[in-house]
Amino acid sequence: MEILTASCVTINYGNVTAVDNASFTVNEGDYFCIAGANGSGKSTLLKGIVGLAPIKNGHLHIHFPKEQISYLSQSNKADRDFPATVWEIILSGTQKSGKTLPFYSKEDKLRAEESMVKLGMEKFRNTRIGNLSGGQQQRALLARALCKKPRLMLLDEPFAGLDSAISEELYSLYRELNDQGVTIVMASHDYQAIGKYASRVMLMNNSHVDFVGSIEEWRANLWQN
Numbered sequence: 253m254e255i256l257t258a259s260c261v262t263i264n265y266g267n268v269t270a271v272d273n274a275s276f277t278v279n280e281g282d283y284f285c286i287a288g289a290n291g292s293g294k295s296t297l298l299k300g301i302v303g304l305a306p307i308k309n310g311h312l313h314i315h316f317p318k319e320q321i322s323y324l325s326q327s328n329k330a331d332r333d334f335p336a337t338v339w340e341i342i343l344s345g346t347q348k349s350g351k352t353l354p355f356y357s358k359e360d361k362l363r364a365e366e367s368m369v370k371l372g373m374e375k376f377r378n379t380r381i382g383n384l385s386g387g388q389q390q391r392a393l394l395a396r397a398l399c400k401k402p403r404l405m406l407l408d409e410p411f412a413g414l415d416s417a418i419s420e421e422l423y424s425l426y427r428e429l430n431d432q433g434v435t436i437v438m439a440s441h442d443y444q445a446i447g448k449y450a451s452r453v454m455l456m457n458n459s460h461v462d463f464v465g466s467i468e469e470w471r472a473n474l475w476q477n
């Protein structure tokens with residue numbers, strides 16, 4: 253079942269066309285990787301999906317409520333001085349958009365606790381987010397993202413700057429979530445991991461979609477390049 257349909261989507265920053273005439277679909281249950289060189293438009297496309305970059309032309313249709321999307325942006329390293337603890341960050345993931353004052357129900361707190369434990373972050377409950385390592389921060393942000401029990405996760409280079417052991421662990425977690433039915437759309441440079449985990453792949457080249465297809469087609473056509 254299609255859950256996201258992009259038809260001839262174009263996104264500009266002033267005179268720069270970052271995504272040019274992109275058409276593709278994402279199906280429920282896909283592990284959909286967006287590959288491509290620096291500056292090819294991967295992050296912009298993800299921003300377009302969540303409404304952070306306005307779509308200039310074409311249509312992008314999400315076939316379910318947007319509140320069920322979790323988005324982890326590319327540069328999400330927390331500021332050392334950001335005045336929030338791991339618990340506060342994770343709990344904030346239960347907030348519905350549109351609310352101004354945070355109010356957390358018992359159910360929100362239970363859900364946040366469950367996410368925190370799932371990611372093994374309970375020992376850092378009272379630690380400031382900025383005092384964690386990059387890998388620990390990723391875990392906390394992932395726990396936050398899981399609080400809303402997302403149907404679709406958009407992950408922008410979620411392993412940048414992490415060592416291979418932590419990346420492997422996180423890959424396994426995403427695999428597990430995907431096995432449980434969560435659709436994953438991930439921008440990545442890591443062609444090894446794409447070959448290992450993705451079910452479908454899209455290749456962006458200089459703001460265009462150059463290829464979109466199954467992992468088998470990707471391996472047959474592009475894997476060695």
Ligand SMILES: Nc1ncnc2c1ncn2[C@@H]1O[C@H](COP(=O)(O)OP(=O)(O)OP(=O)(O)O)[C@@H](O)[C@H]1O
Pocket residue numbers: 265268269270288289290291292293294295296297326
């Ligand atoms: N806020 C912005 N203002 C102006 N131009 C931008 C902005 N963000 C991105 N661009 C330009 O849009 C193009 C696509 O950038 P984008 O960040 O989407 O690429 P990317 O594929 O995610 O690259 P990377 O692999 O380095 O993360 C690039 O030419 C970039 O310079």
Ligand SMILES: [Mg+2]
Pocket residue numbers: 294295296326408409439
């Ligand atoms: Mg990017």
